[in-house]
Amino acid sequence: MIDLNADLAEGFGRWQLTDDEALLASVTSANVACGFHAGDPLTMRRVCEQAAAAGIRIGAQVAYRDLAGFGRRTMDVPAEELAAEVAYQIGALEIFAHAAGTAVTYVKPHGALYNRCVRDPEQAAAVVEGICTAAVPLPVLSLPGSRLHAAAAAAGLPVVDEAFADRGYLPDGTLAPRDEPGGVVSDQDEVVARALAIAEGGEVAAIDGTPLRLSARSLCLHGDTPGAVRLARRVREALAGGGFTVRAFT
Template sequence: MHSIDLNADLGEGLGPWLMGDDEALLEVVSSANVATGFHAGDPSIMRRTCRQAAQRGVAIGAHVAYRDLHGFGRRAMDIAPEELAADVLYQVSALEGIARAEGAEVAYCKPHGALYNTIARDEGQAQATAEALAAFRPGLRVLGLPATPWQAAAEAAGLRFVAEAFADRAYTPEGLLVSRQQPGSVLHDVELITARCVAMATGQPVADVEGGQITLSPGSICVHGDTPGAVEIARSVRGALEENGITVEPFSSPASAAGTAS
């Protein structure tokens, strides 16, 4: 039976301020990208999120980012490779310690926001990020956009690359994400998002931002936890996937396979 992973960005509050309904999403998704303190999150939130994920059998991933709390990690940064590598290693190592205290471990890493987009086109930052994660754990699974410098750097460093697609984001014809500064970059129609996810999971094409067709074959689909209606979207997507005979399970489980894109 075909399977796919559903992931969500979680633990993105700070102090008394919370972002999204993490507990509800943890009942739906199979992997949790836990904010590691640089764009959002703090030790207490990290530990609570890891505990709740472990209790539900949800895989824990490090959602590493630029050091950019005020910009929520969505501002690109010109940062030296050595500094970026140290920042990434610091974040994933901190989450690993907290996850282990809750009887779990970091199963994968997914860079966040501007870092995610930058390493999809910048070889230097992609290599620095990959080298840091390989130093943390050889063979660690990582999420990202396929056919990019990030995939090349990750595989060159011996990491296990898993192609990711986004439930609620528009794509360029090249398979990159449309900038959030552009109108129409974030999708909100639950029925449209659900249909796109089923198409992605079954290797069918979806529309790109220019009206063309692009085929994505992801190993994991992301439902953003900070998107309005995120829980409703996640439930709709999971229900439709299962109705189409697709099992939802962590891509980090032995039976799951990494996706590719064309």
């Protein structure tokens, strides 16, 4: 049994980045942008309605306040401010989820905040504080062994190990920067093969060839990847064909 998640609602106004409705046909969990790195109120509302109608779990994809950089630029945000901004984003999404007859069921940081929380205990603790401020205890989706998972577990929040089929890894099991060779895996056949290998508990190669065995209850595919809709459908079909039940972890 494994979950398949993707980043959705990453448009803004008239500018659309992801085919949200089509991706919802393949994924089981939707990481919904909350307006800080992408997304706007109407987009958030529409995606929540679509996800609710399809029975897809909704997660708050919280980020640094960085629309211009799509949340992928390194930022230094004071812990108190970051905690408040995380709570704010979750609360905003919960309004639209509730209106659609469902609820926010987990939290996943985006981009630079996600990577920062792998190693930075202060920023990780601020994210957890924001989650605890916003709602009942929500599961936290992140890399296994991250500072974020440690902070969440210490606060009594459930943690969910995540892996990426379409991203390259460093030998230590963290994500390779997007601008490094191999940091983004674009070949669809390779992404499908990596997804199956991760789900089966097998090995994938880091960008330097080091074999890695990645723990994952949820697999992420990026909605802004070229051909993302077809890729998500292929990955889901491959997982089902491999004997896996593709189902939300929440």
